[in-house]
Amino acid sequence: MSEQADLILMELEDHMTKTVEVLRREFAAVRTGRANPALLDKISVNYYGVETQLKQISAISVVEGNQLYIKPFDKSVLKGIEHGIQASDLGLNPMNDGIGIRLILPALNEQRRRELVKDIERMGEHGKVGVRNVRRDGNEHIKRLELSEDDEKGYLKDVQDLTDRFIKRIDEEIKIKSDELLKI
Numbered sequence: 001m002s003e004q005a006d007l008i009l010m011e012l013e014d015h016m017t018k019t020v021e022v023l024r025r026e027f028a029a030v031r032t033g034r035a036n037p038a039l040l041d042k043i044s045v046n047y048y049g050v051e052t053q054l055k056q057i058s059a060i061s062v063v064e065g066n067q068l069y070i071k072p073f074d075k076s077v078l079k080g081i082e083h084g085i086q087a088s089d090l091g092l093n094p095m096n097d098g099i100g101i102r103l104i105l106p107a108l109n110e111q112r113r114r115e116l117v118k119d120i121e122r123m124g125e126h127g128k129v130g131v132r133n134v135r136r137d138g139n140e141h142i143k144r145l146e147l148s149e150d151d152e153k154g155y156l157k158d159v160q161d162l163t164d165r166f167i168k169r170i171d172e173e174i175k176i177k178s179d180e181l182l183k184i
Contacts, residue, residue: 004145005155012138012159016131016166023127023170027177030116034180035062035105040070045084047077054081063102071100108181117178124174128167135163 028038037060044051054060058072058081070081081101085094095102108116138159142152 002147002151002155005142005147005151008138008141008145009155009158009162012134013162015134016162019127019130019134020166020169020173022130023123023173026123027120027173030120030177030181035064035066035068035103037062037068039090039105040068040085043084043088043090045077045080047074047080054084058100066105066107068103068105069100070094070103075099113181116181120174120177120181124170127170127173131163131166131170135159 025038025041028036029041037055040054040060043054045054045057046052047057054070057074057077058070061069061071063069072078072081075098078096078098078101082094082096085092085101085103092103092105095104139156142155142159145152147155
């Protein structure tokens with residue numbers, strides 16, 4: 001029976017790891033004033049009638065600390081890329097030079113930085129809720145195994161230890177991103 005409980009623990013760890021990875025991707029999309037190609041991950045463009053992610057149809061590079069340059073593989077899609085960026089919630093003004101698109105990320109003011117930190121904390125809290133939901137499901141699965149009382153307590157403690165470890169990891173990610181946002 002303990003083999004099943006061990007499998008449950010491995011599955012829980014996998015789910016919690018995925019929750020943290022999703023959170024990291026969400027954090028990468030938050031604009032910090034420094035250029036990061038991940039900022040454009042959510043942008044899609046109409047490419048020959050199909051909504052396609054920007055990163056699939058172009059090369060995105062960091063030109064300077066606060067500039068991104070998007071060079072599409074097919075120049076005919078430049079207008080579509082411009083439109084996709086303008087339609088996004090990034091608040092960036094694309095500059096088309098006929099070959100590619102340049103994006104200059106303006107410096108963030110103090111108030112906007114504080115708002116973004118609150119957003120990061122809110123995203124982090126959602127991640128923690130996800131980890132706790134995985135814990136709850138794991139506890140239910142372990143209780144259904146009909147283990148001896150001592151074994152059940154041991155496995156439930158293992159689930160809690162795993163949860164604590166991932167909550168701590170999320171707190172660390174929040175701190176790293178918040179520090180990055182507040183650094184001028």
